[in-house]
Amino acid sequence: MIKDDRHEACCDETCVHDAVVEAVLRDMPDIEDLDDLADLFKVFGDTTRIRILYALFKTELCVCDIAQILGMTQSAISHQLKSLKQARLVKNRREGKQIIYSLEDDHVSLILDQVLSHMKEK
Amino acid sequence: MIKDDRHEACCDETCVHDAVVEAVLRDMPDIEDLDDLADLFKVFGDTTRIRILYALFKTELCVCDIAQILGMTQSAISHQLKSLKQARLVKNRREGKQIIYSLEDDHVSLILDQVLSHMKEK
DNA sequence: TACACATATGAACATTTATTCATATGTTAT
DNA sequence: ATAACATATGAATAAATGTTCATATGTGTA
Numbered sequence: 068m069i070k071d072d073r074h075e076a077c078c079d080e081t082c083v084h085d086a087v088v089e090a091v092l093r094d095m096p097d098i099e100d101l102d103d104l105a106d107l108f109k110v111f112g113d114t115t116r117i118r119i120l121y122a123l124f125k126t127e128l129c130v131c132d133i134a135q136i137l138g139m140t141q142s143a144i145s146h147q148l149k150s151l152k153q154a155r156l157v158k159n160r161r162e163g164k165q166i167i168y169s170l171e172d173d174h175v176s177l178i179l180d181q182v183l184s185h186m187k188e189k
Numbered sequence: 190m191i192k193d194d195r196h197e198a199c200c201d202e203t204c205v206h207d208a209v210v211e212a213v214l215r216d217m218p219d220i221e222d223l224d225d226l227a228d229l230f231k232v233f234g235d236t237t238r239i240r241i242l243y244a245l246f247k248t249e250l251c252v253c254d255i256a257q258i259l260g261m262t263q264s265a266i267s268h269q270l271k272s273l274k275q276a277r278l279v280k281n282r283r284e285g286k287q288i289i290y291s292l293e294d295d296h297v298s299l300i301l302d303q304v305l306s307h308m309k310e311k
Numbered sequence: 312t313a314c315a316c317a318t319a320t321g322a323a324c325a326t327t328t329a330t331t332c333a334t335a336t337g338t339t340a341t
Numbered sequence: 342a343t344a345a346c347a348t349a350t351g352a353a354t355a356a357a358t359g360t361t362c363a364t365a366t367g368t369g370t371a
Binding site: 081082083084087088090091092094095096098101102103104105106107108109110111112113114116117118121122125126128129131132135136164165174177178179181182183184186 | 204206209217218224229230233236240247251300301304305306308
C-alpha cells in the first residue's frame with residue numbers, strides 16, 4: 068500500500084544545495100534580457116529563415132528572387148522577411164516596384180559561423 | 190470588372206533575376222545542413238533552456254537545483270535538459286542519487302556572447 | 312485614370328512545442 | 342527486500358508558430 072500521498076518531496080528542502088542555488092541566482096542576468104536573447108535565437112531557429120539569411124549572405128535580393136530560390140510562395144517569404152526585419156537581421160529598400168532585402172550587419176554571419184563550427188566538431 | 194483571373198503572375202518569369210538566382214543556388218549549403226543549423230538554434234530559442242544554460246554557465250548543477258533556480262517543476266526541467274543533451278549543449282554524470290549537469294563545451298558561451306553583442310548594439 | 316506588377320498582411324488552418332500529471336526507473340539506506 | 346529519494350518519461354493539454362489563401366497597398370506604365 069502507498070501511505071505516502073505527499074511523495075513529491077523532491078526539491079523541497081532535501082536535495083537542493085542552497086548555497087549554490089543562491090550564488091547562481093545572484094549572478095543570473097535579468098529574465099527579460101534572457102527572454103530577448105531567446106527571442107533572437109528563435110528567429111534563427113527556422114529553416115526558411117536560415118535559408119533566406121544564407122541566400123542574402125551572398126547578395127541582396129528582391130522578394131521574388133528569394134521565393135524562387137527557396138521554391139516557396141511569395142507570401143510565405145514575405146511573412147518571414149517581416150520576422151527577420153523585426154529582429155533587425157535584414158533591412159530593405161525600395162527600388163521601383165521591387166523591394167530589395169539585404170543583411171542588416173555582419174553579426175549575422177558571425178553568429179552563423181560560430182554555430183556552424185560547433186556543429187562541425189563531431 | 191476583373192478579366193484577369195491569372196493575376197498571380199508574380200515571380201513566374203517576370204521579376205526574377207535568373208542569373209542572380211542561379212548564382213545563389215549554386216553556393217547555397219545543402220538543405221539538410223541548414224535544417225541542422227536551424228534545429229540547433231531552435232534549442233537556444235526558448236527561455237527555459239537559455240536560463241538553464243546561463244545557470245550552468247556559472248557551475249554544474251543537479252536537476253533539483255536547476256528547478257529551484259528557475260522556479261519550475263522538476264519534470265519540466267528534466268524534459269528541457271533532454272533537449273539540451275540531444276543537442277550536445279550539456280552533459281551529465283551520476284553522483285549517487287543525483288545527476289549532475291554541466292555545459293558540454295565552451296562553444297555555448299561563445300555563441301551566447303556573439304548574440305548578446307548583436308543585441309547590445311542598439 | 313486604369314491596369315499590371317511586386318510586396319504586404321489578416322485570418323484560418325495545421326503543425327510544432329512546452330508544461331503538467333501520473334508514473335516508471337534507478338540509487339541509497341534501513 | 343522495502344522504503345524514500347532523485348530523475349526520466351509517456352500521454353494529454355495548451356500555447357505558439359508557419360504556411361496558405363484571399364485581398365490590400367503601393368509603384369510604374371499605357
